[in-house]
Amino acid sequence: MPRTDAPAAAPGTQGATGGPAVDLTGVSLRYGSAKRPVTALEGVDLQVGRGEFVVLVGPSGCGKTSLLRVVAGFERPSSGRALVRGAPPAPGVGAGVVFQQPRLFPWRTVGGNLGFALARHGVPRAERAARITELLERVGLAGMAGRRTWELSGGQQQRVALARALAAEPGLLLMDEPFAALDALTRERLQEEVRALAGRLGTTVLFVTHSAEEAVLLGSRVLVMAAGPGRVVAELAVGLDRAPGTDVAALRSSPEFARLRGRLTEAMRG
Missing domain, CATH: 3.40.50.300 (P-loop containing nucleotide triphosphate hydrolases)
Incomplete structure (x- = not known):
């Protein structure tokens, strides 16, 4: 090459x-x-x-x-x-995938979007809240689990998309x-x-x-x-x-x- x-x-x-x-x-x-x-x-x-x-x-x-x-x-x-x-x-x-557009579920909260990803990857319900908190801290959105996605700026939405991609701890x-x-x-x-x-x-x-x-x-x-x-x-x-x-x-x-x-x-x- x-x-x-x-x-x-x-x-x-x-x-x-x-x-x-x-x-x-x-x-x-x-x-x-x-x-x-x-x-x-x-x-x-x-x-x-x-x-x-x-x-x-x-x-x-x-x-x-x-x-x-x-x-x-x-x-x-x-x-x-x-x-x-x-x-x-x-x-x-x-593999976790992050697209050009965040592609979040607008009817779910930030935490709801991450919780959905965690559920898909088999994380027990009892562990999801702690994992959501950890993921949001990783991408600089601590304390925003209860926010609606349409309340966020474009940059914040993309951070949520990144957190969602990291939910399964992909290599x-x-x-x-x-x-x-x-x-x-x-x-x-x-x-x-x-x-x-x-x-x-x-x-x-x-x-x-x-x-x-x-x-x-x-x-x-x-x-x-x-x-x-x-x-x-x-x-x-x-x-x-x-x-x-x-x-x-x-x-x-x-x-x-x-x-x-x-x-x-x-x-x-x-």
Whole structure:
């Protein structure tokens, strides 16, 4: 696979136990009829190590969301092999998904939305209240279990969606442009919080975005996709220091950040 700036072996590609969190080999995905198929993905090879934060970037129609849907188990590959922690992916098993829109139940409270997710994943009723409190604390919404979802701002609703995705304590988090509809300040705040949360929990993340800046800020690796058909055409390793307490504003304005963003923008244009 072509690379723009990557080490011989990307850090974290193999987990400490059990191999990679995500392992795609020759994955292709086609829609439509046999006579007029539409190829969304063609021959995608991808490994994501446990605890890695990998970002997919590229123009609309290049297959980013289709790839995420395969990993989530929402789509089955037309050819090739897809494994999540060593097994074929299945919806709701082993992965939490956060979409561009929160997709919350408006007739339920914040706690009700989380309680529904916990119930689906078999958490006993007696344990749900404590788990809801813990989840809301994780995403910075402590004390808001009784609020109605329509009373929340867009950023708060997306935090609830993130908490819902974490309800089953997934080892893998799939995020499809989750901050695209938010204002700039809210987006920056949630970017920082998601990166810190993933690091604290050791969660593997596969994140889709159009933004080169967001990709460099969040990813330990960035994969560039191109259309016609959808495929991975370049890879960028990001070695920025993201230790706890790192000044994110200073990180964004650093020469290394600017260099990486420039290389990624060039790869996306190419």
